[in-house]
Amino acid sequence: MQKGQLHPAATLSKNLLAKGLFSLMQKKPFTDITIMELCEASQVSRRTFYRHFDNTGQVAAYQTRGIIDEFTAAMKEQKNRPYEAVIEAYFVFWKTHAPLLTLLNQNNLTYVIFTPYLTSLGELPWLFPPHGADHANQEEYFCVLAYHSGGLWSLLTYWIMNGCALSERTLAETVVKNNNAGGGGYTQE
Template identity: 25%
Template sequence: MADKKVKNTYVKLQITNSLLDLLKTKELKAISISDLTSTAQVSRVSFYRNFDEKEDVLKEYLYKLVGDWYAESQESGSTSEDEILGSLFGHFSKNKDFYLLLSQRNLFYLLKDMLKELFGPKPEYPNFGAYVAAYFSYGLFGWIEEWFARGMQETAEEMTTLLKNRDLNQ
């Protein structure tokens, strides 16, 4: 059983790396499953055993990156909003190439979905709490999306300070 898991991990890694490479030169919709599996040197069956569609490859990779960030932030003991935001912007800086690729290929909505899942409203929240969580998660996404669109000119620390101060005249 362990051998199958190792093989499956290898296949997923090949598919993920190949898709990221192909996205550097093509839009997602222009990449066929045949192109992807050929580049990854795996079979179509291997692709469909692991993913339903190409977008799922990116979602899984995004979840891994964000999951790694979240685990690191928990281990570091970051508890204040400022520490968590600073850590998050640091994560985006560290993984700049991937997030820029998502932005350039009009796939940044995948990040919005992830942020909503992490910071957005939950069914158990009272109405006001849900509205505040929605405001925060969508607002945070807007800051991040615009930061990437403007070429990430500020450092992660500067972005955290700007968000904390929310001074729109700077």
């Protein structure tokens, strides 16, 4: 192993704890889950738990970091596609994680995924480009980026909490139509 590389056993332990946490969250509220209970469900010792985490919130954050890495990679693949296709891909990606997002929402834990989500947008400055934005003013650009991405996140939350009833294509068409009507500032040229 190279310096700084995580030992495979450590990764396995972390993944078992993350899987165990979300399994327990399907049965009971996050705030009622104890570290001892999590360790038993994950078949990981308390010593191993404390080697990697200080609390159960960190376990939830660990699981979501991997998802954000997947999200960033998936959105980078959409870079040169039409905006409607990008938005459709956005919802296709998140639909695969709908059960997790539902659990996070039900347990008031969406911040563990939303905060890194916002941070990831710094790697995707082309994802929500406002029409006519002055990209030389980076602070203003990232404010606009946060504004637009927050709208998509709210729509995503609404969609997931309503059982993903609308198709991803319908959502993308709605977003593009309303942005072009003046509501979002993005227009295709």
